[in-house]
Amino acid sequence: MKKVKVGIVGLGRLGRQHAENLAFRIPNCELTAVCSIIEEEAKKAQEEWDVKYAYTNYDEMMKNEELDAVLIASPSGFHCEQIEKALGANLHVFSEKPLGLYLEEAVRVEEAVKKHEDKVFMLGFMRRYDKSYAYAKKKVEKGAIGEPVLIRCYGLDPSKAIGGFMNFAKNNYSGGLFLDMAIHDLDLARWYLNSEAKQVWAIGGAYGYPEIGQLNDAETGAALVKFENGTMGVFVAGRNCSHGYHIETEIIGTEGTLRIGTTPERNMVTVFNETGAVKECSEGFLERFEQAYLSEVEEFINCIREERKPAVTVEDGVLSTALGYACKESFETGELVTVQSPHNVTRSTT
Amino acid sequence: MKKVKVGIVGLGRLGRQHAENLAFRIPNCELTAVCSIIEEEAKKAQEEWDVKYAYTNYDEMMKNEELDAVLIASPSGFHCEQIEKALGANLHVFSEKPLGLYLEEAVRVEEAVKKHEDKVFMLGFMRRYDKSYAYAKKKVEKGAIGEPVLIRCYGLDPSKAIGGFMNFAKNNYSGGLFLDMAIHDLDLARWYLNSEAKQVWAIGGAYGYPEIGQLNDAETGAALVKFENGTMGVFVAGRNCSHGYHIETEIIGTEGTLRIGTTPERNMVTVFNETGAVKECSEGFLERFEQAYLSEVEEFINCIREERKPAVTVEDGVLSTALGYACKESFETGELVTVQSPHNVTRSTT
Amino acid sequence: MKKVKVGIVGLGRLGRQHAENLAFRIPNCELTAVCSIIEEEAKKAQEEWDVKYAYTNYDEMMKNEELDAVLIASPSGFHCEQIEKALGANLHVFSEKPLGLYLEEAVRVEEAVKKHEDKVFMLGFMRRYDKSYAYAKKKVEKGAIGEPVLIRCYGLDPSKAIGGFMNFAKNNYSGGLFLDMAIHDLDLARWYLNSEAKQVWAIGGAYGYPEIGQLNDAETGAALVKFENGTMGVFVAGRNCSHGYHIETEIIGTEGTLRIGTTPERNMVTVFNETGAVKECSEGFLERFEQAYLSEVEEFINCIREERKPAVTVEDGVLSTALGYACKESFETGELVTVQSPHNVTRSTT
């Protein structure tokens, strides 16, 4: 079969990583087009990776008939529209999370995806493709821990990145801590527990950075979730982790427990000095999930070539977003919130 | 100053450990009397540790005028009454947790303790005297992690002990998972966060042992607590931990994080074999907290000799119990519960 | 610049990994030819990676004028001759370790490499390109541990692989434990200590597998090396590591210590079960050094494109081999051995 020709939109840090992977590290695909509203970025990428087409306008890229697929790595606010357009242009679509910033959007995209059943749609829940997370999933499926009972997820961004976040958040709607940061964890919980969320209580505060409180957001927050099958989820999300990018997940089962990333160590080196025995920590998502970002897109390309659907579905995106919104509502109201089926919600608002 | 003469009541596993410590390992005290309703136990202890007096009746021991202090290690249901009698007999009192099985009892004991201000009263929240926990407390006080934001506490009993628990629980009121297992963690949270609980949501289930559900109790449970100063507490308690006795505490602060007991390793040996690199785990509380059980009673004796009060007060017992009852209520009703001041509660019921 | 066209010889496990990397994961190169004396292997590879040319005869491949470079992953006994032929054919050369099975061969290759100064020659000491090892090197260079004093290297093959080794070793000359297994560690020691070996004492035995003793080889061995600058090296090599592939390196300095791979954990998952807290271990070199195998060849390609020389030189191969032979001699004679300069040795035998 011929190579899958991909166009990418969005050339920020993660976008560039995806582009480089498509250009060099993923078999059987070709980075055929790049698109960024910043012309410079697009040109630089075109030269750097010897790309045939460069665009500053997404709609123009959509008209390129050579393309088989598009990878969307633009700012969150554009995902929805760009997904719909790409599907409309008969392209396979890989979109970075989130599906959309609002639940209604997400549900709308879901419908669009379902209408284009012949197209591969994949959402960038890359953690499922991280070797350690995938290994843990297999362990669970093989019964290594009996039945899962409780999942604990830490999703903590490094303190060093908080300045950048504040600048962004003052002018943009990020979705807030639970939607923006915890969304990967909410998806993982659904994946490992094999159940949907039923009730949630979420709390938090702006402990070290009161400015975050002024945005009605939390710097660090915690949510306790009861799932439909009676299992439990504990989520801690934060933007002020002094030791780095701390992504840790634990699945407690009736016959064993798995932990992924107990210490977010950046490599296999231990430094012993006057401080003690030190494991240095990951600085950010690109460092921690380098392999996962590569593997997920590899899977996307393989799905296209082998005419099959990826394990992460659009529904995963919608339901994780629904849970994220329930967390957000609970945090904002202080109340225990019952998670609504997003489909019913939307229907009622129509 | 002369040696502090101590009588002990209760000679179960923990009682015997305390007795042996008093007899041999704690300076400036003498194990002068032992008491157990099981005559055999009392006699055996008397011989083993060369103790002057042995009783099968607590009231008889209370009449012994040689005694300076009593250590109460009897079943939980007796604590309250025995504390009150000991104070009435003008003795210093060390009581194992809990203060009592019911909140009203605990409040009554609190009043008794306050009436006997010249007596040393100490509650067996031994973890505060564990070297690692004490070290972490000092770290927090020195500002090593900035301001505490969230505490996560795991209190998990080994699966191996579940048979014994079931036998006990079928015939006795244990207080339930949150009061019986999590009480130490609730105290630790108050200690590290320097605040009282405000609201709690607790959930749980009987995942591997449905019999526990029939007792209206949880095998594994989780509680999320909001504290008055805006900080957060995450508690996981359980009776079915396959790898052993897992007590782990984490304090996340604005400038750092501390973890105590990340892996509940029983010693400094790592075994490498076909399984991998294995750290064997603690089997139970006597193994994990051997040093703490010794140090807390050492502190009790020192307080008596130096005429000062221990850092753990009767109020700590009452307030931790109140929080435990709020967890229990939340678990039973499924609702978000506001933690009531135990003093108000009692007053209103009087 | 146009893509570097590479031919590969040897399509065993490691050869196939290199071929796949050249075909898909390394920018700016093209896998143009594959060669294996096993026709099937060559054909399969040609189809699998859509390769232009397939050979069963190395000399034929050497005549292909499209090629810019060759990657040699054939059995050790062929390296020398194939390197010389490739240089003679004016190709850049990447060769898997060892340079050759005999010191004289290695010295001869060194001369050939020096004669073709315009060609890039690189030896597969991949560990230097492993992220953790490279990070440790930078740390050392920045003075993080003061001056290096002692290096400890463990190079232990998994017990599971011992059957395969025995079958091979009965019919082939492997070089023996110290040359075959420890060669990477000997190179690392020279690299981190910045000095050449002066004296060595090596011992060992065939503890669990007496058959290895019958081959005059050691199953597990240890060597203590004194370096010219007064620093020390401790090497433990073995073929019978029950927990897997254990590569661990420690550099003790005057002001700190670094450890790389304290536990040879295969991923970030910890399994807690009745056994304890278990870190599963790497099963073999392809698993442990996947990234390094990719990065070293990436560097090879970059060196060709940027007309510069890699940091690993042919001299590194020669001197590490000389030290390996000194270990071997010490193990066989039981004596303390002074490491001879390979250049002098050869000269004297000429």
Added chain:
Amino acid sequence: MKKVKVGIVGLGRLGRQHAENLAFRIPNCELTAVCSIIEEEAKKAQEEWDVKYAYTNYDEMMKNEELDAVLIASPSGFHCEQIEKALGANLHVFSEKPLGLYLEEAVRVEEAVKKHEDKVFMLGFMRRYDKSYAYAKKKVEKGAIGEPVLIRCYGLDPSKAIGGFMNFAKNNYSGGLFLDMAIHDLDLARWYLNSEAKQVWAIGGAYGYPEIGQLNDAETGAALVKFENGTMGVFVAGRNCSHGYHIETEIIGTEGTLRIGTTPERNMVTVFNETGAVKECSEGFLERFEQAYLSEVEEFINCIREERKPAVTVEDGVLSTALGYACKESFETGELVTVQSPHNVTRSTT
């Protein structure tokens, strides 16, 4: 049986620890006499622990007929003579390591001990009584690692203590690095490997502290030892460990490996901060081996009461010293040294 009455000589840091243990923490014994040439120390101890007799002259203490036993914690140069005198006074003897500073002395003491067969003699190889080391020994005996093949021992004193050592070493004969520091490790190796040393090569240097070199001693050294049963020992000893007191032992067997003290962590707390995930380390021997120092003397008292001999014999002291001297000789001459039986050596010199 009545309490064992013990006199102690030497009230330095370790002496005081032993005295306090005898006074308070060890059942069935009484600290009856203290002795120090520094009158102040003796008086202070007498008051502090309410001791009946205080001496400044060891010979005077030997005349005290109430004593059953003596614990020798005086400077190393006095051990030999004091042991002989105590045995002559018909006392049970516990002596801190080393038996003596010279091999001839050690052999002489051995003879004295053998003449007083009815007396308990015990040497302070406390590590054998450390819970982790004892646990590892049991594991080995149960076959958990098959047959031991190699032991690796690290005995590294903290850099912080180097000033104190230098002051001492300028005016006193310490025995040098291998005898003074490695002696515990040499004993452990003999214990775990169940064999005596046959040949040794030892090297080292004064890397950060050239003054140590001027004393003909090594700051950090390494020794490789071949044992009579073909097993191997790797020893690293040092006085300049920046992260603290690092005592680590590894036993590699044909079917598994044990490590004791991989990281010399001081407690169960992990600190996460800008540096990374930090385990603080033990500062010294009293911190690391607190429990072992207590347990060994407990065993000594129990041996006296139960009329049995401890597992650590005087021969262990002699043979470990002989190995230490072989290391010293190898380090000083640069040669491979065959370990002589100390008994033969002495006989020949008589």
